[in-house]
Amino acid sequence: MDERKTVLLIDDDEVFVDAVSAVLETRYRISTAGNGTEGLARVHEAAPDLIVLDVMMDHLSEGFDVARTLRTDPATAAIPIIMLTGVDQVYNVRMEVDESWVPCDRYLEKPVSPEELLAHVAELIGE
Amino acid sequence: MAESRFAFIFAPELRERLQWFIKLRWLAVAGLVAASLVGPRIGMQSVWPSLFLVALFVAAYNLIFFNVFRIAEEHGQPYGNLRSCAIRQMVMDLLSLVVTVHFSGGLQSPLLPVFAFHMAIGTIMIATRIMYVLAAATSVGLLGLYMAEGKGLLAVHPVDPTRGMCGRACDLNLVALTVALFGIVYLTDSVTSRFKKRNIELYRTTGKLQERTTELQCLLDEIAELEQRKSHYMRISAHQLRSPLGTVQTTLSVLAKGYVDPASERGRRLLAGAIERVDGLLAIVNDLLELAKIREGRGRAPWSRAINVNQLLADIMDALEPLAAERNIELVPDFDGVAILDWGIPPDLVHAFENLVQNAIKYSYRGGAVTVRLRVNDTAVTVQVLDRGIGIPAAFRDQVLLEFVRAPNAKRHAPEGTGLGLAIVREVFEAHGGGVAVSSEEGAGSTFAVELPLHYTPPEARRLLQQGNEDGYRPHTAPAGTASE
Numbered sequence: 001m002d003e004r005k006t007v008l009l010i011d012d013d014e015v016f017v018d019a020v021s022a023v024l025e026t027r028y029r030i031s032t033a034g035n036g037t038e039g040l041a042r043v044h045e046a047a048p049d050l051i052v053l054d055v056m057m058d059h060l061s062e063g064f065d066v067a068r069t070l071r072t073d074p075a076t077a078a079i080p081i082i083m084l085t086g087v088d089q090v091y092n093v094r095m096e097v098d099e100s101w102v103p104c105d106r107y108l109e110k111p112v113s114p115e116e117l118l119a120h121v122a123e124l125i126g127e
Numbered sequence: 128m129a130e131s132r133f134a135f136i137f138a139p140e141l142r143e144r145l146q147w148f149i150k151l152r153w154l155a156v157a158g159l160v161a162a163s164l165v166g167p168r169i170g171m172q173s174v175w176p177s178l179f180l181v182a183l184f185v186a187a188y189n190l191i192f193f194n195v196f197r198i199a200e201e202h203g204q205p206y207g208n209l210r211s212c213a214i215r216q217m218v219m220d221l222l223s224l225v226v227t228v229h230f231s232g233g234l235q236s237p238l239l240p241v242f243a244f245h246m247a248i249g250t251i252m253i254a255t256r257i258m259y260v261l262a263a264a265t266s267v268g269l270l271g272l273y274m275a276e277g278k279g280l281l282a283v284h285p286v287d288p289t290r291g292m293c294g295r296a297c298d299l300n301l302v303a304l305t306v307a308l309f310g311i312v313y314l315t316d317s318v319t320s321r322f323k324k325r326n327i328e329l330y331r332t333t334g335k336l337q338e339r340t341t342e343l344q345c346l347l348d349e350i351a352e353l354e355q356r357k358s359h360y361m362r363i364s365a366h367q368l369r370s371p372l373g374t375v376q377t378t379l380s381v382l383a384k385g386y387v388d389p390a391s392e393r394g395r396r397l398l399a400g401a402i403e404r405v406d407g408l409l410a411i412v413n414d415l416l417e418l419a420k421i422r423e424g425r426g427r428a429p430w431s432r433a434i435n436v437n438q439l440l441a442d443i444m445d446a447l448e449p450l451a452a453e454r455n456i457e458l459v460p461d462f463d464g465v466a467i468l469d470w471g472i473p474p475d476l477v478h479a480f481e482n483l484v485q486n487a488i489k490y491s492y493r494g495g496a497v498t499v500r501l502r503v504n505d506t507a508v509t510v511q512v513l514d515r516g517i518g519i520p521a522a523f524r525d526q527v528l529l530e531f532v533r534a535p536n537a538k539r540h541a542p543e544g545t546g547l548g549l550a551i552v553r554e555v556f557e558a559h560g561g562g563v564a565v566s567s568e569e570g571a572g573s574t575f576a577v578e579l580p581l582h583y584t585p586p587e588a589r590r591l592l593q594q595g596n597e598d599g600y601r602p603h604t605a606p607a608g609t610a611s612e
Contacts, residue, residue, distance in 0.1 A: 014400070015397070015400030015401065015403065016378070018393070018396065018397055019374070019377050019378040019381040019397055020381075022387045022393060022397070023381055023386045110369075110373040110377075111374070114377070114380060114386060115384075
């Protein structure tokens with residue numbers, strides 16, 4: 001049985017998911033989902049230790065909705081979430097967005113370097 | 128008469144003067160009282176109590192005018208009111224003055240010059256025509272007074288009773304005064320009318336200036352809005368480029384930093400993904416350039432005459448037949464009538480119609496049908512492209528013609544696509560004086576309806592026609608589907 005911790009990647013960009021998986025795989029078990037609905041289902045199957053979540057998928061704020069759903073469910077409320085976003089000032093969503101405003105533990109802007117992502121994941125759940 | 132049409136310009140001035148006159152009249156009352164008291168001491172017995180009574184009379188009507196004016200002022204006075212008020216006051220003043228003159232020496236009276244003062248003031252305040260009438264009335268009044276005194280109908284009150292009446296001198300006084308009254312009205316008018324005219328001109332110019340200022344402000348607002356839209360559009364475009372660029376960067380750095388061996392199967396997959404994203408980026412950039420060109424009024428080709436829309440659509444359907452067949456989709460032409468456009472840019476029209484038919488095929492289910500329906504009336508042609516495909520969710524229906532808007536079901540059905548195709552389509556048809564509208568039901572299919580006026584002359588063509596340079600346009604010879612440049 002794999003003793004490594006599990007990271008769930010929810011992002012609709014499969015090339016990005018593939019690249020990020022390649023990095024996180026060096027230390028974690030990876031599970032992936034291509035949209036919010038699939039992601040929520042995967043959370044219950046895979047019981048991840050951490051979720052990396054894209055904000056803009058089918059809908060502009062799909063990531064936010066997923067994060068809120070996870071946070072309001074006692075079974076999933078404790079799972080750390082790293083929110084990734086390509087959304088910048090374009091839709092005036094960013095403002096001075098920080099973790100207190102968005103229901104997540106880290107709010108990172110794409111593009112994100114492999115080292116940076118690894119560091120954040122390690123900080124939240126350890127190796 | 129210009130003066131009355133622009134009377135409201137002078138109303139504030141007249142109002143101020145009337146108020147001033149009511150104040151000034153109290154001075155006249157004081158003067159009359161003083162004269163009535165001092166006169167007897169210097170030998171003019173006739174002024175007491177006559178001038179004192181005149182003073183009371185003037186004071187009484189001044190008080191009435193004062194109150195009427197004040198009450199009217201509370202309701203806001205139109206110019207007409209102010210002027211009739213001025214005329215009434217002038218008539219009363221002249222009447223009082225004639226009575227005063229009678230008691231202070233008739234045509235010997237030292238007060239005769241006061242008439243001149245009234246004429247000048249009246250001409251400034253009231254209309255010149257009315258003052259001519261009043262000048263005439265005053266002259267006649269004085270003549271009447273003079274005759275009545277001469278005939279003994281009225282008592283004579285000479286300035287110096289010891290010397291008696293003036294005789295010939297008084298005749299001349301009357302003539303001179305009459306001439307003076309008219310002369311003063313005339314002279315005053317010639318001076319003030321110029322000012323009045325200038326006032327009217329100034330008012331007109333100010334009005335025009337204000338109109339221009341409003342127009343300019345509107346234009347500025349429009350430009351500001353346009354600028355804002357442009358900036359918004361630029362940000363959205365940049366964002367659309369940034370997303371795939373971010374993926375390319377992450378992918379390449381994963382490979383470069385050795386997390387994945389580029390030669391491995393996964394490495395090759397990541398590189399292929401990055402290339403795919405770059406291809407997407409290029410497609411977006413090309414479409415953006417295309418869109419910019421059409422917006423700047425530069426089509427793929429010059430405007431041509433007599434564009435046969437039926438032929439154009441038939442060519443497009445022939446060209447797309449293999450794509451439709453591959454997806455087992457039937458292309459159904461439904462043409463009724465022949466549509467010839469006066470002017471058009473054939474490659475642009477081909478590109479736009481092709482895009483619509485291609486979309487209809489792309490978003491249809493296998494085994495479906497795409498109908499291209501053409502109808503013509505005297506002024507316009509309508510082309511409908513109907514499919515029974517995935518349709519457009521209600522929330523996106525009004526937006527799919529905008530840049531970078533793709534409904535989620537469209538993205539799932541056909542992941543590639545810049546989100547600019549329909550924006551280009553819209554621009555092309557708008558450049559041809561027409562437009563495109565969407566109706567759709569999610570899951571049931573979509574209809575894109577294009578309407579083009581048959582007799583639209585684009586500004587570019589109009590310009591050249593005016594220069595008599597119609598030959599500058601090559602007739603349309605390019606076959607359909609030669610859209611690329």
